[in-house]
Amino acid sequence: MKTPLSKILSAIIVLLLGFxxxxxxxxxxxxxxTEAGQRTKSGAAGERTASGGPTTSGGTSASGGPMLSRPGxxxxxxxxxxxxxARALPVGExxxxxxxxxxxxxxxxxxxxxxxxxxxxxxxxVLAYVTVPSAKIAGAYTVNQAGEYPRVYTQPKxxxxxxxxxxxxxxxxxxxxxVQDGGRLENGSVSQMVRLDEHRRIxxxxxVSSNVGIHRVTVTTSGGQARVLNFWAGAPNPVRDDVxxx
Numbered sequence: 001m002k003t004p005l006s007k008i009l010s011a012i013i014v015l016l017l018g019f020x021x022x023x024x025x026x027x028x029x030x031x032x033x034t035e036a037g038q039r040t041k042s043g044a045a046g047e048r049t050a051s052g053g054p055t056t057s058g059g060t061s062a063s064g065g066p067m068l069s070r071p072g073x074x075x076x077x078x079x080x081x082x083x084x085x086a087r088a089l090p091v092g093e094x095x096x097x098x099x100x101x102x103x104x105x106x107x108x109x110x111x112x113x114x115x116x117x118x119x120x121x122x123x124x125x126v127l128a129y130v131t132v133p134s135a136k137i138a139g140a141y142t143v144n145q146a147g148e149y150p151r152v153y154t155q156p157k158x159x160x161x162x163x164x165x166x167x168x169x170x171x172x173x174x175x176x177x178x179v180q181d182g183g184r185l186e187n188g189s190v191s192q193m194v195r196l197d198e199h200r201r202i203x204x205x206x207x208v209s210s211n212v213g214i215h216r217v218t219v220t221t222s223g224g225q226a227r228v229l230n231f232w233a234g235a236p237n238p239v240r241d242d243v244x245x246x
Contacts, residue, residue, distance in 0.1 A: 082188030087205035088133055088159040098194055099186075099203035104129070104163055112139040112150055121147055123225050124168040130229070131161040141229075148228045154215075156233045159207045162217075166200040169221055175202055180216040182209035183231075208233045 089095070094102045109129045121143040128141040134155045141149040154160055166173075172195050179190040186205035194202040208215050212234035220226040 082184070084186060084188040085159065085184075085205070085207055087186050088131065088161050089205075095203060096197055098197035098201060099205075100163055100197055100199075100201045101161075101203060104201075104203070106140065106165065109138045109140040111142070113142040114144050114150055121145060121227075123147070124166060124221075126167065126219075126227055127165045128227075128229060129163040129165065132158070133160075134158055143227055147226055149230055151230045151232050153232050153236055154208050156208055156210045156212060158233070159205055160231065161203070161205055162229065163201060163203040164219060166196060166202075166221075169196055169200060169223075171196050171198045171200060174222045176218075176220045177202075177204055178218045178220070179206070180218055180228075181214055182211055183207055183215045183217075184209075206231070 087095075089101055090103075096102070106127075106129065122145065126143070128143075128149050129139070130141060130152055131138050132152060132154050135153060137152070139152070141152070143149050152160070164175075169175075175194050175196065177185060177192050177194060179185060184190055184207055185192050186207075192204070194204065196202055202219075206215075206217055206229075208231060213232065215231040215233055217229040217231070218226055219229065
């Protein structure tokens with residue numbers, strides 16, 4: 001009887017050892033307290049924030065959305081929220097849902113265009129009415145063949161007013177306004193979507209950054225036609241004295 005019993009005990013021991021090995025090596029079976037166990041508890045999607053949402057590579061904000069990365073930001077630090085600013089309009093001035101001031105009049109602006117000989121834009125004609133308080137400029141700008149408006153000179157941190165008059169796009173057409181080189185729009189961000197009003201116009205405020213130099217703002221219709229407003233903060237560049245400075 002000794003031989004069969006020893007075989008049975010050996011088989012039981014082998015089964016127990018196999019079960020222990022399987023339990024330790026199975027997914028999620030690592031004991032808490034170990035490094036691997038902590039990774040299993042936190043989940044494949046990353047650590048959890050106080051709000052319970054999984055983080056991304058940049059972390060997760062208190063609202064559950066991904067944090068924005070920015071130079072100098074510490075790990076887990078949330079990017080500051082956009083800071084809207086008041087537009088450079090008379091006190092009490094009202095604007096419609098498209099951002100156009102109630103007292104806007106095209107006749108208050110003088111025409112500014114590139115010198116004769118430059119081909120005009122081969123697309124929908126769009127006039128840009130720009131007001132620069134520091135220079136007391138109120139100009140109606142037309143684009144060249146590349147869809148760029150003449151340079152407009154401003155001061156660093158200055159707020160300028162822009163009203164754009166479209167000629168063909170239907171009212172309520174969506175238009176994307178995007179800041180390219182610095183500065184921000186009135187909503188505190190670098191982009192916004194505006195719809196044309198019943199007169200095919202949009203209006204927005206733009207605040208130049210504290211840096212000297214070029215500040216471009218691109219305006220693109222849903223059809224893909226883009227036009228570029230060209231602001232220059234600081235003294236005019238002597239290498240390129242544009243007609244807008246005259």
